[in-house]
Amino acid sequence: MPSIDPTPAQLEDLAARVATVTGPIRMINLLRFREVADYGDVPDPAETGSSTGAEAYARYGQVAMAEVAAVGGSQFEAATAHMTVIGPEDESWDLVAIIEYPSPAAFLEMIAKPSYRAGVFHRTAGLADTRIYMTTSLFG
Numbered sequence: 001m002p003s004i005d006p007t008p009a010q011l012e013d014l015a016a017r018v019a020t021v022t023g024p025i026r027m028i029n030l031l032r033f034r035e036v037a038d039y040g041d042v043p044d045p046a047e048t049g050s051s052t053g054a055e056a057y058a059r060y061g062q063v064a065m066a067e068v069a070a071v072g073g074s075q076f077e078a079a080t081a082h083m084t085v086i087g088p089e090d091e092s093w094d095l096v097a098i099i100e101y102p103s104p105a106a107f108l109e110m111i112a113k114p115s116y117r118a119g120v121f122h123r124t125a126g127l128a129d130t131r132i133y134m135t136t137s138l139f140g
Contacts, residue, residue, distance in 0.1 A: 028097075076098040080095060
């Protein structure tokens with residue numbers, strides 16, 4: 001089943017971790033794009049009339065990376081995913097992105113900002129499926 005947005009329970013769990021997880025976190029994003037972006041009832045902003053999912057997500061990325069920087073975060077890695085080596089054969093991803101934040105609180109601050117929320121419709125239009133994992137370094 002595709003997942004695009006966190007559930008309320010997942011957000012509550014993340015908020016609870018603010019008190020127990022100190023220091024930087026890295027969000028590992030596994031992203032699969034729609035072939036054609038789905039803006040629903042909102043007109044697609046592409047001059048050609050329709051965007052690919054990757055193009056829509058790139059619009060979101062411009063907004064998101066400015067907001068990531070505003071809370072002290074940065075892009076740690078972005079890479080094209082080519083194939084699944086270990087895992088379900090029917091599961092594939094187009095892009096893997098790792099974004100570092102100073103803390104879980106910084107991430108929650110960012111996603112609550114109206115300036116960030118204004119770009120999320122591009123993310124929703126572009127993604128067919130995603131997974132995001134919060135991680136902390138084992139090496140300090």
